[in-house]
Amino acid sequence: MSALRTAIIAGQGRLPAALAAAMEEAPLVAALDGFTPDGLTVDLRFRVERLVPFLRALERDGIGQVIFAGAVTRPRLDPALLDEATAGLLPRLMAAMAQGDDATLRVVIELFEEFGFTVVGVEHIAPALLPPAGVLAGTVTPRDEADAARAAGIVAALGAVDVGQAAVVAQGLCLGVEALPGTDALLAQVAGITTLRPDPARGRGLFYKAAKPGQDRRIDLPTLGPETLRGAAAAGLGGVAFQAGSVICLDLPEMQRLAADLGLFLWSRE
Known part of the structure; x- marks a missing residue:
């Protein structure tokens, strides 16, 4: 398995499928709970409250790079679902959310990178889009x-x-x-x-x-x-x-x- 196998972190809409079609190797498709992409089978679902176990699952699946695609809205968090490791990240996420979408997305990218994943954009996978x-x-x-x-x-x-x-x-x-x-x-x-x-x-x-x-x-x-x-x-x-x-x-x-x-x-x- 390639060390740079790609995961699409998918939201709703047609973009995740368009990216998957542009890839030579079939990606792993992961979707935030409650958000399903059009025309793709979801391999792995996750919740923000269980973010660290999700990131570790990506590691076990041999994922080297990720791309975010598709529409999502801010999920409502259920404190009862938090694991200890993710709970430690929550203050950082909440502080970013209070500053707006851009700040939130920057922190999300930072967290993925801290776990060793390369975060790429659409122009890296499908520049024709x-x-x-x-x-x-x-x-x-x-x-x-x-x-x-x-x-x-x-x-x-x-x-x-x-x-x-x-x-x-x-x-x-x-x-x-x-x-x-x-x-x-x-x-x-x-x-x-x-x-x-x-x-x-x-x-x-x-x-x-x-x-x-x-x-x-x-x-x-x-x-x-x-x-x-x-x-x-x-x-x-x-x-x-x-x-x-x-x-x-x-x-x-x-x-x-x-x-x-x-x-x-x-x-x-x-």
């Missing part, structure tokens, strides 16, 4: 370029305080920003805005997504998929833009096809 710069569908106008620049500034400000990774802008006006409910909720919110939005004849606006400034690229990179395009169309937007090389696109060919069908542009912005 992170499109380089270019217009991937449709046409981007000067108005769209201006809206994207405005949205990028907003998203950078949000990310600096660990709030979200996306915004919707039309003719320079911010129609909404991403927070804990996520992308789908943001686009649904924008779809409900009628009286406050500018005349669409002058530019329908766009959805923009980017990584947080300075975030660790090995974990929690933003993700887009075909459902994002459907949500943007339902919200009356003109297209979807994202930060080139820093946003995961699930099923890019389908996203390009759908953008063309829906009359949207799809732009990987430098």
Whole structure:
């Protein structure tokens, strides 16, 4: 068995399966209790309260490197399930959680590394999931370029305080920003805005997504998929833009096809 056998620490959604498909050797799939990835069989389930026994189980299975993939929410901890070794780590984890998601994820990476695991990112396993710069569908106008620049500034400000990774802008006006409910909720919110939005004849606006400034690229990179395009169309937007090389696109060919069908542009912005 290879000393660098890989484990996917999986959450919900399609990303874990996309990563598994890109690997030459079948990975071990471990999932946090209550979160199941789409299209993958879970080999090992774990709870945060039993983190140290889980890490030791990975060691016994010959795991050398891990990659985190998929959506999770903060689990509710049951003190009755804590083992002694994990209990010793709990103050460190709780202090990080109080500082926000980025701080929590940094501590999680540190703990895995302290047990000797190499933590890798999507670009290490499946770089094709992170499109380089270019217009991937449709046409981007000067108005769209201006809206994207405005949205990028907003998203950078949000990310600096660990709030979200996306915004919707039309003719320079911010129609909404991403927070804990996520992308789908943001686009649904924008779809409900009628009286406050500018005349669409002058530019329908766009959805923009980017990584947080300075975030660790090995974990929690933003993700887009075909459902994002459907949500943007339902919200009356003109297209979807994202930060080139820093946003995961699930099923890019389908996203390009759908953008063309829906009359949207799809732009990987430098």
